[in-house]
Amino acid sequence: MTVQTNPELTSRKNAAIAKGVGMSTQIYAAKAENAEIWDQNGKRFIDFAAGIAVVNTGHRHPKVIEAVKKQLDCFTHTCHQVVPYENYVVLAERLNAKVPGDFEKKTIFTTTGAEAVENAVKIARHYTGRSGVIAFAGGFHGRTFMTMTLTGKTAPYKVGFGPMMNDVWHLPYPNELHGISMEDSLEALTRLFKSDADPSRIAAIILEPVQGEGGFVPAPEGFMKKIREICDENGIMMIADEVQTGFARTGKLFAMEHHGVAADITTMAKGLGGGLPISAVTGRAEVMDHAQPGGLGGTYAGNPLSVAAANAVLDVIEEEDLCARAERLGGRLKQRLAAVADKVPEIVEIRGPGFMNAVEFNVAGTKTPNPDFVKKVVEEALERGLILITCGVYGNVIRFLAPLTIQDAVFDEALDIIEASILAAKKG
Template sequence: MTATSLADRRNAAISRGVGVTTQIYADRAENSEIWDKEGKRYIDFAAGIAVVNTGHRHPRVIEAVKQQLDRFTHTCHQVVPYENYVELAERLNQLVPGNFTKKTIFVTTGAEAVENAVKIARAATGRQAVVAFGGGFHGRTFMGMALTGKVVPYKVGFGAMPGDVFHIPFPVELHGQTAEQSIGALKKLFAADVDPNRVAAIIIEPVQGEGGFYPVTTAFLKQLREICDQHGILLIADEVQTGFARTGKLFAMEHHGVAADLTTMAKGLGGGFPIAAVTGRAEIMDAPGPGGLGGTYAGNPLGVAAAHAVLDVIKDEDLCNRATSLGNRLKQRLESLREKAPEIVDVRGPGFMNAVEFNDATTKLPSADFANKVRLKALKKGLILLTCGVHGNVIRFLAPLTVQDNVFAEALDILEASILEARSA
């Protein structure tokens, strides 16, 4: 079966609303490599969008799931609970930033975690409004869409969004938006549009994901924390993409010494198996009544088993430091190309959550065209890359933290060649 015929079958069978970045049809994968149905090998710098931080099919993750398969696959924790769910909650309560007593719930997806964080915040505060940021991404459910700060493709055509959701600009100095201006916009919002005493929560990604891999500063997060404390507003850290060693810390908020009241997580937690969580202050997490939280597949035993193995691998293989080392090598390589490729206007990101941003060399405007040329050149050479950003002019790097050194070096060579070739395309 060729990729072309598979693409035809896919187009005939699957809604066009499910977009795809490549026409690679995976046959097998191992660590940082994928082989397609025709036997071609690719280096995976997407990692299922920051899911397999521990690599495709890490042996310890696979073994943990196999052992769980031999015991039971599903009982629904709300009907017949199981110990590894409790144990994983205990581990996250200890690991999530914040020097206070915590509790955890498990769900299935990142969007579901965000939805539940908003439910919990509203139940705990008795307030309704939520503030999010332009360029942020929080999922494709209706509340997730409402919180997301990008219309196309996430909101267009889906009608009215849930009410009482407000947006302020995310601080990106590269695009002329300072942290001071963003704090000013929040204060203006409170003065003109919504009483801060009606705001349940402010949700923020410590490093914006889909929005362009822009990190916030410690000073900005501290100001946001102070404003939340002043008005009794809960701070939600969306760590769905930043979590589990990606930024050089287990959680990105650890870089700043600022603790959120609620933290959402998913993606890297399960190492390729669906699981998500919300962890937060115990008294806040206890606000909803019994039955108000949960889900049929929430905390599925296979996902829980995988998550335990992922946490073990991150610790035992020192993946936080590995992320920093890999990211430094990548950023150094990209910085070395600036003279040869003036389209590069920024190289950034903590740990191995890195990005390169491109402008047109002549107009100096954001160039989605150049970023896409680089992506396609790399794909032809066997390197899978993802673009992102409000302007579509950013390439983000999300390779597994376990990528082999020789494969990583090969990928950097492909990346450099692709950038230089895109200049003459």
């Protein structure tokens, strides 16, 4: 069989796949190991996207592969709601113990992050008997109709898809760089309660501890505690969307551990499956148990292969101390970026806990976002063999999501490429 080039495959893709499925690169993967990907023509790339924080434990981690192969030899699918299996129960027990919150918890499994968020909203509405949901500008929660409505970014997620769901409101998310303080966000919530949505109508407030698509913007110290207090005062469920922040990425297993409070309901996906599709919702037992049997679930929810992978992922995170490694890697990356910033005034902020890091670019000496500069950096890096992806409401942020298991030598190589690419973009 003749191996086609990336442009040839792109031509076939354009003819066969709907253009609404966007692509960050035109690289077609043939092989991947840990933090490296090889395309069909044998070119090597260092992966600083990790499938958008999915393979935190690296591509094809041996323990994950071994667990999946072992399960493959037993069975691939029964539908847990028809014929259940023990490893589903084991994974639920482990998440109940690990998700923040000093209270009894229960878990359900779903397949995607959006599906987890959909179910979290369903559960909150059923438990409270209310319909309203509050989300935040810049947040990303998925592309289904409810999660698209919750997402606080219009393009490309909402444009042309018609009316959004009812009873959803958005508040400004604290971002000092963009002139929004924590007090501004809390005042906006007070005004919302006074003008548009009585608190007794609100089932849930959903937010990311670190906004993902919104630009890797961490919630400021004290903000989560304030939201927790407001939820408690008004009988509102607090939902932490940990789909991108979960599983050691921020230096803790879950990002909410940085804030000293627990959500009533936590959604997770991405890093949980180590490359296999699985998501979960974990919450207070009395809240999770409120829905009637059959009200939750799905045919593929908690697929045996994905559950096996997830159990292995939790083992790897613990055995290899990936939370501590995330802190070390992120510290080194931010140190290198800070040194580059001395030469590149377009860099206006370097941020993010653990190894969930980002750098934001403006037009030098102004507050104007500079997505063109970001595009040049990404293109330069790709030419040098490094995959980078962007985020931010204005597209002027580069996020760094390499596997936490990346080899030191490969990481050093990537840091050199990042610096060279930013300096090359600066030269024009």
